Structure formats: structure tokens, C-alpha cells
Amino acid sequence: MLRWLIGGGREPQGLAETGEKLLELNGHTQKITAITTFPSLEACEEKNQLILTASADKTVIVWDCDTGRQVRKVSCFQSTVKCLAVLRRLDVWLSGGNALYVWNRNLDLLCKTGHLSDTGISALIEVPKNCVVAAVGKELIIFRLVAPSEGSLGWGILEVKRLLDHQDNILSLVNVNDLSFVTGSHVGELIIWDIRNWTVQACERNFWDPSPQLDAQQEIKLCQKPNDISIHHFTWDEENIFVAVGRGLYVYNLEMKHVIACQKTAHDSNVLHVARLPNRQLISCSEDGSVRIWELREKQQRAAEPVPTGFFNMWGFGRVNKQACHSVKKQQENATSCSLELIGDLIGHSSSVEMFLYFEDHGLVTCSADHLVILWRNGERESGLRSLKLFQKLEENGDLYHAV
Structure with missing residues (x-):
């Protein structure tokens, strides 16, 4: 069952202001594994926007976005369809399971690959040159559509x-910008790829633990609980990638190519979903039922004097390499540290919060395993709106002038 929250070409404020349930779509017999929209082409006269849902019941259902009517159920799959992707420029959509299928708007099967893997394709993204990237176990496979x-x-x-x-198995795959895409694995590997030639721009295998590794045995001890370092989700802005790693949150700077801030225990259980908010803020939700808001703050480090080495230098004797000291001092002066500060905790769910939708002007909607969909409001903004409406009402009734 799918409760559709934004439907039919309607502006989202109807839902975000009232929490109204617009449509309820019933058709799948097992859990929904992927969902996307298939907008109509701008040049097309018929504006028939479609909703695509995939399920563990080995089907994909196509819905009419305006009415919620089931257009068609596709059930020719041999395995669970784990991901969906729409290539608007080519006006086709793709489904990924143990094979990759390509479909047109009329739901005709255009082509497909052979059997790829029993585990199937876990994620799909579009890249230039009519290509797509598919995550299949530990591998990324580049396909070109002809x-x-x-x-x-x-x-x-x-x-x-x-x-x-x-x-290890790739859990996350997203486009970051026009130049890069990023992947994250079960053992905490973060790789940034060039979107044009598919080469590695940066690779971090232990960024979740910035302390130096003394030997391989120590690294094994740190990895006793793989779930603590699994990368579950990404979000990003022009400068940073915000990474959900196990129970923690990490901010990875694209230019400097290292972690600039982290909260190793942002939640008591795995972080399932993250999103960027305005004003350098971040929101995260977890298996523990919590939803938290964070703020990325910069703090300029004070320049530290270089520490001379050796017995005589300790007492002021001997000569220190001035050039080396100047270089170290300059590097320290330019270094900035950031922190993720907790600024809000939304309490309301009693079970795992799977994901959320954020509407900049109207609030936040969270979805949980406790079968609740909660609409959260910006308290400060709502208070201001209520005050404004009160003054308007007083003015209409003439009470405002009497009070003055």
C-alpha cells in the first residue's frame, strides 16, 4: 500500500499546510523497494505524469499521478526490482534487479541485459553520453543505451x-554535480568518481576514523561491527558531501578531500536518511526513531608556535629550520575546523524513521515503521504567522485601533 502525498500536478502546499492525504494506492502485495515519477515531455500536449513503484513482489506498477488509477502492472521480472531510474532526455525508464530493463512511456520493453547477479542491481544513476551506472555487489557497471x-x-x-x-558491497550511489558522482560501501569506503571518464577523483577507506592506523590488526579491531561503518545515505551541497556512516554523520569537503566535521554517535542506531536544510543545517533520522537537526559551524583555529625538537632546543639552544617552521605555521593559520552541533530533536515516532520529505516553505514530513506519517512545522515561523493573522483580525474588527 502506498499513501501518495504529492499528486496530480498539484502544488505541495496543500499537503504541507494541512497534512491532507491526497491518494492511497493499493496494488503491491509486499514492501515497496523503489519509487519515482515519470514526468511528461514539455513538448508533449498530454501532461500524463506517471508514478512508478517497484516491490519485493517482483512487480512494477505504473500509476496515473492525477487520479491514482493503476495504469498497468509489469510482472515479467525474475527477481525483486530494487531500483528505478528515469532518463527524461530519451523518454525512457529503467528497472534494476538481477538484470537491467529499458522501457518506454507506453510500457513497451525496449531491451534488457542478461543475468547480472543473484544479488541484483542495488542502485542506478544517469551519466553523460547516454550511459548509466549500476551498482552490482562490489562492482560498478557502466552501460550505454543505443x-x-x-x-x-x-x-x-x-x-x-x-x-x-x-x-565490499556498494550501498549508496548518487550524482553529486555535473562533474562527479559518489559511492559508499558496507565497510565504509567513500569513492568520488569523475562523471565523464569514470576515473577515481578521491578514495577514502577509513575516513570514519581519522586517527592514524598503527597496523592492520588495529584496523581489524576497529571494524568488528561492520554496520557501524556502513555508508547508508548521502546528501550534498556545492562544497561538501554529508555522509551517514553507521550511527554517525560526517562532512567530507570536495575541494580539500578530507573530513572537516563529524558526529560519530549522532544517533543510538544506524542513520537511514540525511538531507541538507538552508543555513548550513542538516537533518537526519535513524532506526532508533529519532529525527535530529544539526548545524555546520566553522571555527578558525589559533596559530600554534612550532615545537622545536631535541634537548638543547628545548632550552632555547640550537637553530631551528625557519623555513620549515614558517611552512607549518602558515598551514596551521589556514586550517579551519568545523563542528556539527545538535540544534533540534523531533520526538514523536516510536519506531525506525525510514526517511523524510522537506518542504522549504511549509515543513517536514517523516515516515516511520510505526505506520505514522508526521508533519512537522517550523515553530518560530508558525508563531510569526499566527501573530500576523491575529493583528490582521484585530484590524478588520477595529479592535486594534481601540487598543491603541
Whole structure:
């Protein structure tokens, strides 16, 4: 069952202001594993926006966004469909399970790959040159879609390249910007890729533990609980990637290529979803039922004097390498440290909070395993609106002038 919150081309304020349930879509028999929208082409006269939902029941259902009517159920899959992707420029959509399928708007199967893996495709993203990246276990597979041309009447899908840089299963795969995409694995590996030639821009295998590793045995001890270092979700802005790692939150700077802030125990259980808010704020939700708001704050470090080495230097004797000291001092002066400060805790759910939707002008909607969908408001903003409405009411009744 799917309770559709934003439907039919309607502006979201109707839901966000009232919490109204617009549509309830019933059709799947097991849990929903993926959802996306398939907007109509701008040049097309018919504005038939579709909703695509995939399920563990090995089906994909296509819904009419205006009415909630089930357009069609696709049930030719041999495994669970774990992810969906829409390529608007080509006006096709893709489904990923143990094979990759390509469909058009009329729900015709255009082409598909052979069997890829029993575990299936866990995530899909679009990249330039009519290509898509599929996460399959530890691998990233690049596929190119071949559209019909004069020499070929049908569609085709070609495997272009396999990237084998991860050591464990890939859990997260997202586009960061026009230049990069990023992946995260079960053992906490973070890899930033060039979106054009699919090369590694940066790779961090233990960024979740910035302390130096003394030996391999120590690293094994730190990894006794893989769930504590699994990368579950990403969000990003122009400068940073915000990473949900186990129970913690990490801020990875794209330019400096290292972690600039972290909260190792942001929640009591795994963080499932993160999103960026305005004013350098971040929101996260967890298996423990909590929803928390954080603020990224910068703090300029004070420059420290270089510490001379050796017995005589300790007492002021001997000569210190001035050039080296100047370099160290300059580096320390330019270094900035950031912190993630907890500024809000939303208490209301009694079970795991799976994800949320954020509406900048109207509030936050959280979805939980306790079967509750809660609409949260900005208290300061709502108070201001209520005060404004009160003054308007007083003015209409003439009471405001009597009071003056």
C-alpha cells in the first residue's frame, strides 16, 4: 500500500499546510523497494505524469499521478526490482534487479541485459553520453543505451566498463554535480568518481576514523561491527558531501578531500536518511526513531608556535629550520575546523524513521515503521504567522485601533 502525498500536478502546499492525504494506492502485495515519477515531455500536449513503484513482489506498477488509477502492472521480472531510474532526455525508464530493463512511456520493453547477479542491481544513476551506472555487489557497471537510428531500428544496451575499486558491497550511489558522482560501501569506503571518464577523483577507506592506523590488526579491531561503518545515505551541497556512516554523520569537503566535521554517535542506531536544510543545517533520522537537526559551524583555529625538537632546543639552544617552521605555521593559520552541533530533536515516532520529505516553505514530513506519517512545522515561523493573522483580525474588527 502506498499513501501518495504529492499528486496530480498539484502544488505541495496543500499537503504541507494541512497534512491532507491526497491518494492511497493499493496494488503491491509486499514492501515497496523503489519509487519515482515519470514526468511528461514539455513538448508533449498530454501532461500524463506517471508514478512508478517497484516491490519485493517482483512487480512494477505504473500509476496515473492525477487520479491514482493503476495504469498497468509489469510482472515479467525474475527477481525483486530494487531500483528505478528515469532518463527524461530519451523518454525512457529503467528497472534494476538481477538484470537491467529499458522501457518506454507506453510500457513497451525496449531491451534488457542478461543475468547480472543473484544479488541484483542495488542502485542506478544517469551519466553523460547516454550511459548509466549500476551498482552490482562490489562492482560498478557502466552501460550505454543505443537509441534507434538509420542503421538500427531497435534499442540496444551495451556494457562499456566495470569498475572494481570497492572491497565490499556498494550501498549508496548518487550524482553529486555535473562533474562527479559518489559511492559508499558496507565497510565504509567513500569513492568520488569523475562523471565523464569514470576515473577515481578521491578514495577514502577509513575516513570514519581519522586517527592514524598503527597496523592492520588495529584496523581489524576497529571494524568488528561492520554496520557501524556502513555508508547508508548521502546528501550534498556545492562544497561538501554529508555522509551517514553507521550511527554517525560526517562532512567530507570536495575541494580539500578530507573530513572537516563529524558526529560519530549522532544517533543510538544506524542513520537511514540525511538531507541538507538552508543555513548550513542538516537533518537526519535513524532506526532508533529519532529525527535530529544539526548545524555546520566553522571555527578558525589559533596559530600554534612550532615545537622545536631535541634537548638543547628545548632550552632555547640550537637553530631551528625557519623555513620549515614558517611552512607549518602558515598551514596551521589556514586550517579551519568545523563542528556539527545538535540544534533540534523531533520526538514523536516510536519506531525506525525510514526517511523524510522537506518542504522549504511549509515543513517536514517523516515516515516511520510505526505506520505514522508526521508533519512537522517550523515553530518560530508558525508563531510569526499566527501573530500576523491575529493583528490582521484585530484590524478588520477595529479592535486594534481601540487598543491603541
